[in-house]
Amino acid sequence: MMVKTKSTRVKAPANLPAGEALHINCGSHDVGTSNPTGRVATDGGISRGAQFLKCKKPINIATSTMNTRTLKNPHKQLELCALAKKYRIEVLAIQEHRIVHSDNSELQFEDLPEGFQLITASAYRNKIGASIGGVGILLSSSAKRAMLSTTIITTYSPTNVSDEEDVEEHYKQLNAATKSVPAHNVLIIAGDFNARIGLDDAKFAYHQNTNRNGDFLLEFAQENNLIITNTTFQKKKSKLWTCVLPSGFRAQLDYVLIRKKWKNCVINTQAYNSFASTGSDHRIVTANIRLSLRANNKSPSKRVKYDWAKLATDPELQDRYTLEIKNRYSVLSDDNCADQTQKYNYLIQANKEAAEK
Template identity: 80%
Template sequence: MAKTKSTRVKAPANLPAGEALHINCGSHDVGTSNPTGRVATDGGISRGAQFLKCKKPINIATMNTRTLKNPHKQLELCALAKKYRIEVLAIQYSELQFEDLPEGFQLITASAYRNKIGASIGGVGILLSSSAKIAMLSVRFITSRILQVTLGGNPKTTIITTYSPTNVSGEEDVEEHYKQLNAATKSVPTHNVLIIAGDFNARIGLDDAKFAYHQNTNRNGDFLLEFAQENNLIITNTTFQKKKSKLWTSLVTANIRLSLRANNKSPSKRVKYDWAKLATDPELQDRYTLEIKNRYSVLSDDNCADQTQKYNYLIQANKEAAEKVMPKLPKKQRKALCFDSRVEQARQHLTEVNKRHVKENTKDTHLEFEQSKDELDQAYERANREFIENKLKEYEEANLNHRHKLAWGIINCVSGRKKVRSGRLKDDNKEERLKKWHDHFKNLLGNPPQVTMENEDIPTIFHELPIRTDAFDMEEYQKAKMAIKEGKSYGEDGIPPEVIKRCNIDIIILDFCNAIKYY
C-alpha cells in the first residue's frame, strides 16, 4: 500500500469465488467495485477476483471539493490528481459544466441547483485523466446528485459518483435519493466493474461495523447500510484498522487493477505541418514540387481514364510528400498555472502549515493556515497576471505583422472564449431532425414567386456575353492561382492552398480542370 497523504485501499488478493470487492471512501465517501446483486445479463456468471488479474493498476479517488467556481481550485484539483497519479477522481459539490483542464484532464459534472433561499444543492462530477478520457464510452446524467460514466476495457468499468442529502434533510429526500441510486446500480450490466464513490453524509457506528470512526449509526447510516445489504456491498473502510491520522480524510484513494482501453470512436489526431514555411522558403518549394511530381507519376497511369482515381493518386502523393519533406509544427504545450514555480512553492508551504495545524490545532496555527491559503491565491494571481501580459505582447506583435488569425486565437485564449457547437439539432429521432432542417431551409429560401402571367415574355438584357467555352488555358489558370489566399484551411483532400500556389504542379491541376469540364 503506497504511503501518501490519502487513504489508499489495496485490493485483497484472496477474495472467495463470487465475492465482490468494494471500495468505501470513509464515513462521508463510499466506493464499491464489481458488486453482485445487479441485473444479470449473462445467466449469472460467477465473478470472483478475475478482474484483479489486469496488469495496469490505476488510482481511483473521491473528494468533496466544496465548490469549484474559483478557477484556481480547478487547477489545484488537476495538480492534486497529477501528484498522486489519480486517473479517475469523483468529486462532490460541483457547480460547473464540461470543462477541459490542463494536463489533458477533463471534468464531467452534473451541476448543482438552487433551492428557494438560493443555496446550492447537490452537484457531482468526475475528473478524468488523459488516459481515462480516451477510454470513456458514455456519460449518463441521472440527477444533480448522481452521475454515471462508463469506460471501455475488459471488462468495462462503470463509475457512479453520488452526493447524498445531509442527515438533517427530509427523510423523503433521502429515500428518493437512494431509490434513484439503487435503480442506477441495478441498471449496470453484471459483468461490468462497478465503482460507486461519493459523499454519503453518513455515520456508521461500532454496533454495525468492527472498525468505525463514530460510536453510533445515524439515520443516513441506516440508509447506507440498507443500500449496501440490498446490493451485496461492503463498506470497506469499516473492515480494517486505519491509523489514527487517517480516520478522517478529505481525499480517499484506492489502487485497483483495471484494464482500460481507448475508445475506437476517438478521432485520430491529424499531423500539423508548417505550411507557412512553404510559402516563404523557395528551396522547400522546389523539394516539395519534385517529391509530389515524382510520387504522382509513379502512382498514376497514363491509360487511367477515371479522373476520381487520378485525383486520389494526387491526394496520396501530396500526403507522402508532406510526410517526407514538410517540417512539423512544434506542439504548443502551455505550462498550467498550477505548475508555476511560485504556485508550487506556495502550495508546499501550505501543505507544511496544514500538517502543523492538524497536529497542534491552535489559534495561531489556524491563523497561519488561513494566511497560507491567501498566499496561494496571491501566487495564482501573480502568475495569471504575468501570463496575460505576455499574451498581450504576442497580440500586439501579431497585429503589427497582420497575422489576424493568430491575434484572434490569442484573444480567445485570454478571454476563455470557446468554439460553439452549431448545426446540431436536439431531437429524439431522425424524422424530427429532417423536419426541422426542412422548415429551416424553407424559411431561409422563402416561398416560390407569385407569377401572375405565365406566358409573359421576359426581355433579353444581354444577347451575347464574352464568355469562353473552350478549354482552360495556362493564362486563365495563372490568374486564378494568383488569387488564392494562403493560410486558409484545406478541405478533405488535405491539399493546402500553399501547395497549389507555391509549387509548380500547374500542368497536373490544369489537366484536372479541363477533364472535369468535359467529364
C-alpha cells in the first residue's frame, strides 16, 4: 500500500487475498504455535510516502516497530497512543493487529486521541473464523506535518517453519515494493521478519547462528542496499532480543532497515520494555533517526521583463526587431524535414532570442 503524504490518500494493493494488506506480509511466530504460520499469498508492506520539510535544524524521527498481537479492543488502541506520546514515538509500524475490515481490499484510516492516526490493512480469518494477521502504521500529528520524500514499509513475514514457497513469495512482493521507491527517498523498512541473524553475518546480533528466514532477510538487504540497524550498534544482550517465545526462549525477530545512503542518520536502535503493558510477547524496537536535509540555497532565476510599450511606439525598434526575427528564423528553419510543429517552435525561439537582444 502506498500512502501519500499531506492528503493521506492511499493506493490499495491490487491482488489481496483475504488477509494482510498494505504491502505487507504476514506470518506468525518463529515456532509452531496457534499463531498463523505465514500466508500463501503474502502482502508486501505499508509504504508511507512523505517528504521532510526543508529546514536548517535536524529532524528527529523516532521510528519503531512492534508486533502488538491484537488491537481489536479500542482500549488497547488508546493505550498504544498514550505510550507512543509518552515515549515520543513518531512512527510505529504495527504487525498482527487482527482488525478485519468489511472490505478487505480497502485501507482503513482512524483518527485516535493525542493527534495520532492509525492506518490499517485488513486482517483475515482462518478456517475456524478467528481473525489473524493484519498490519498498519500509527502516525503522530508531528510526523504527518513534517514528513516528505520518505517511504516507510511495514512487513510481517511468514515464520521460519512455514513453507519456503510462502517466504519466497513474501520477499518477491517486498522486493517489488522496495524497488518501486524513488532512489532519492529516505526508505525505512520495519517489521516482524521472523528471522534470526547470527554473529557470523552481523557484528552485534543476538543469536549465534542465522536461520533460513535470516538468510532471506540478509539477501534482501544486500540486494536492495539496506542495513539492518539493530545489528549495527554494540549493545548488551538485554537490549537486543525482541520477543519471548512460548517456551520462554528469547529471540531477535523484529528489525528496522534503512538505505545505506542514510545510515549515518541512525543514532541508535534497540528494543525496549516500555510497551510491555500492551500484553504483547514482542518488545518495541525503536530507531532514533536524525535527518538534516539541506535547504535549497539556489536563488530562483529572475524573470526577464521586456519593454513592449517601447516597441509599440518606436518604429525604428520595430523594424530592427522584425528583421532580427526573420534572420534568426531563417537560420533555425533551414531544415526541409521540419514539420509544422517544429517550424512553430523555431518561430518561438527566434522571437525569444530577438527580444533578448
